[in-house]
Amino acid sequence: MKNLIIYLIFIGLTTSIFAQNSSNTYEVTFNEVEIFNTNTNYLNAIGHRDAAELVKFLVEKAVSYDLEYSNCLKADYEKQExxxxxxxxxxxxxxxxxxxxxxxxxxxxxxxxxxxxxxxNAIVKKYSGWKISNDIYRVTYVKDGALNKTYKLFIERTNIGKRVIKVDENGNFI
Structure with a gap:
């Protein structure tokens, strides 16, 4: 019985050693794939990586939108926009x-x-003790032109009241 167990262990080890030396290698060749995005100018201009998650979500939808598969292009190909x-x-x-x-x-x-x-940081520094009750973020983008990002903030303080302030993306007050 002892010899049988040793023999089975020996067979098990030798078969696993031979299983690792497989000489069957296959080479797989893929065709060249070109990956491009037509809206990289827009993505680079607006800097969406630092944006809030909701903004990123809609930006990615706008960037990946394909006119070719929509009804827009089929309806009127003469249009320019x-x-x-x-x-x-x-x-x-x-x-x-x-x-x-x-x-x-x-x-x-x-x-x-x-x-x-x-x-x-700009709000905390200038309006210490104030609370932001609401904010509106606006972006206007024009290809090869202007990019404008502004935050309209509604702030309030208990004994003072409410104020509306505008700040750009870098924290500069407008």
Missing amino acids: YYVQFKIPQGEILAVYDNDGEIIRTSEKFEDISLPLAVS
Whole structure:
């Protein structure tokens, strides 16, 4: 019985050693794939990586929107611009596309989103003791042109009242 167990262990080890030395190798070759995004100018301009999650979500929807598979392009190919609205309860993006599917300009508005650190720090520094009750974030983008990001903040303090202030993306008061 003892010899049988030793023999089975020996067989088990030798078969696992030979199983690791497989000489059957396969080479797989893939065709070259070209990956591109027509809206990289828009993404680079607005700097969406630092944005709030809700903003990122809608920006990604606008960037990945394909006019070719929508009814816009099929309805009227003579048009030069196509207006598409992306909307969620906290905000919206009105994007204007050209015939190639590139974003020409946008108008964006979001409410009650998380503020960037630069904006929060500027508010705390200048308005210590104040509470932000509401915020509106607006972005206007024009291809090869202007980019404007502003935060309209509604702040309040118990004995003083309410104020409305505007701040840019870097925390500079407007």
